[in-house]
Amino acid sequence: MNHAQKRLAFLLLFAPFFLWILLLIVLPHIGVFILSVKEKVGMGVYEYGLGNYIEFFNEPVYWNTLLRTAVMSIFVTIVTLIIGFPIAYYIAKIARQRAKAGLFLLCLIPLWVSDLVRSFGWIVLLRETGIVSSFLQYIGLVDGPVEFLYNDATVVVGLVYTVMLFMIVPLVTTLDGMDDSLIEAGFNLGGSRLTVLRRIIIPYAMPGIISGCIVVFMLTAGSYLTPILLGGKNSQWFTEQIYEQFITRFNWESGAAFGVLLLIFTSITVWIGLRLSGQTLSSTVAKT
């Protein structure tokens, strides 16, 4: 290709990318930011200022919800990692070749049905008249129906379920690339199981761990259905606040401020996570 042709090819490939990112990501986010610093001072009269943010910090219900969402999301991320890591290790290193593909596929199945169906399944299982409650009564462990829904533990169970796959997939991918002889060498040098895990396997799996944690954390903090359906009307999830401001109260300015705050907050958490682990966004998330 000569120079002019190359340039044309580049422009033709760059144009869709540029339009996509500019029109659907960059400009809309700038728009939300501008909206968030607008204050309504009268009928159709607006002024720029930080009023929406000040309102957020003055109202404990708002920032308590954000804090709660944050703490729960971090907790869900940790639980997902602890539950998922052994499973990923089993699939990548212990299961034999054919079982491996099968187990991996099984892991993906819940991914293909919507949040709604998954939460719905948990409701059928856990509600007062549900399967678990009936079963416990049947075997005589409890006297009357038990309501398992509408508490934090159930929300965690449902959220972990929803995001588990996004932890397991990157973990299996990284562990799969690990040479078994590294583990053998660790044992030959006299390392105990714990030492091998701590000094060899975990450091090797770090990009996968971080990638999984970032995606899981973002998905959890941004989730809407699971906390509402399993946590009930008082689930106090921050996305619910954003929805309420936007759709129910039609207060777009303060809804936009909430959105910006959620985005800033999740970005800072991810940035700290990357810093602490010495990884970068493109070396982790994009790899999987």
Next chain:
Amino acid sequence: MSSNTNTISNPAINPKPAAFNQVRFLRNCFTGYVVLFFIYLAAPLIAAGAFAFNDSMFPALPWQGFTLDWFFSDTEPKLGMFHDRRLLSGLSISFWVAIIVAVMSIIVGTCNAFLFERMDFPFKSFCYIMMVIPLVIPGVILGISILVFASDIANGMEDNWGIDIESLRPGLLLVILGQFSFITTITTLVIAARLKKFDIQLEEAALNLGASRARILRTVTLPFLKPALIGAGVVGFLISFENFNTTLMLVGSDAPLTITMYDRMAKVGSTPVLNAVSFFLMIGSGLLALLSVVVQRDKN
């Protein structure tokens, strides 16, 4: 999973009797854990599916006997899903939205894959990060930002020129754009991963044999990418179909299935017809996922 002794392949573990028993015990614990995990994965899906066949007004025990009414019955109060007009319209809206989103995101994703795998340009790594970012923005935020941006444009048009563009108000166009904005990242990553494996010498050989660039693309490169294109399309279709967060903020009067189901759940409470839809969706997406696996395996 039953014969655990065969899976011990690690020669570093000394087969001393006591240690061996301990190893076997640990292995069994591990296998048990994995089995429990898969029960956890399957339980809610089985529960959601099973009650579609219960002859009762509520998706709850006791079991009242097997029925297919929740799929095929055409009379109230047990209106089956195939006679429920609103559910069917949600299903068809979701289907068309998912098709359009999948096609759009495959096209842009393919361009992106070539851009990042074949081209060198200034700020490439910055652009790459921008390409990945939509994946980690919460769906609700993507939704509100596109909602705000579209309304800004629509209001600007109306105030300055008196033109009212209805399609910039919440509705299917915005739903499609909102889903497209992050699904494109996923299709790009899938297609780029396949393009990375392509041996560029094949193209050079074809070039030496006198083929034109367009012809090479059509006869060599795109056929090689085909499994990834189909795979990306299936993934895009399924993610669009099941999307809720972004759609919720952008939806107008024509509601896709997830929104219709959610409304039904919130207003009427859950009835077994929702179990029937869930069962239908599980079978449908399972078959699609299987299709994409088969297609990808054949070509490898």
